[in-house]
Amino acid sequence: MTDRFYMICTRDTVGSNASFWCHNGHGYNTNIEKAHVYTLVEAQSRWNTGRTIDQPVCADSVDALAVVHVDHQHVPGESVITPDCSKYVAFQKGRWDGNDLYWLRNGGLPTTDFTQATIFDRPGDTAELVWLPFATADAVKRRTFPIAMLDHRRMVQGAGLRVPAHISRARRRKPGTGKTRLNCPDCGRIHWQLNPYVFEGCADWQCAGARTHG
Template sequence: MADQFYLQDSRSYVGDGLTFHGKEHRGYYTDLDKCHLYTQEQACGHRDTDIPWPKDYIDARAHHGVDCQLMDEQANQAMLVPGCRVYVQVCGDWNGNDVYWVGAKSRGEVTENLDLAAEMEFEGASFMFADQAQSGQRKLWACADIDSIRRRLVHRHRVSIKDALRGTGIKLIKPKKPREMMFNCHGCGRFISDRQRFQHDCLNCGADNRP
């Protein structure tokens, strides 16, 4: 629907993943299926650090990723049987919580986007990546296992808030800059900022105001 919005908490990311307000306003998630949907009026009535994104725009640019915290090696081993299909994990690197996979285009390509990962026969992958699996650089995961825990998320480099809000009439409020803390110089009493007291001694009396 055109009048549905996700609400991003722009103060933080998980890797490249945007985080949004969760359902029933509980927590923040990269998993779009766990995120609350707002009307335009509701989405525009929050903090200046919250950004409304049209649902259709985000959904069109979402991909599937796999959170390493949900991966169960014991369950996976039971599913690695002759004839099964597998993905090949590139071990030792993550984008936030998301693991990397051998890409479908070539053995040298890696991607955190499961939609672009190579899907291979178990026997062929076991032979092809035997040495790297032995050294811990690659690991085989049953497609059936991974597909059951994958989630939809969207990365910041795939979206543009300017394009997303075009035609909606929504104008974002620029977040107010926090006021800088001020102190009195303990030598002469003049005002000095928190930043200035670390940069140099008081320019009026020469006092050192560092804590």
């Protein structure tokens, strides 16, 4: 494993794709090639002072799970037929995963994974499909990461990152109540309270924590 990390912005997911902080913090992009690369020390430091929606991840793990997609904004929306072309791909009209196209493939349902798209020697029916020269789509393909594949245990903690205290507190909060989940230091029972810093006492009157901390 190399000392390389990306920073995901979990708020700006596009379709099934994670969005990454771009080089030098210039916005977000689903294209892994545009992601800023941090060292472990840099990623941990940024996380320690960052927002709850920013998540550093091991770059090697992301790269290993990357899926090649094509953004519909970067290819023609109508069929392009050229006399000398002998390699075509076809995508479904009006169907997207975020911005990404669904490609025809032999023996299976349409897929957003461009590497699985079937290459045809000539275009076919154009009623529900758009046909493009393979080279046109191949020129704008990009590597993306499915946010559903994010494995915190393996790609975060397992890569050497440690969850900052303010992130842990945020994850323990009960939505809509302002309360934070704490465990009784005596019996381990879960306790919800408004004070996220000081344990206010166990709810079980038989627990020593009810007397010690109550």
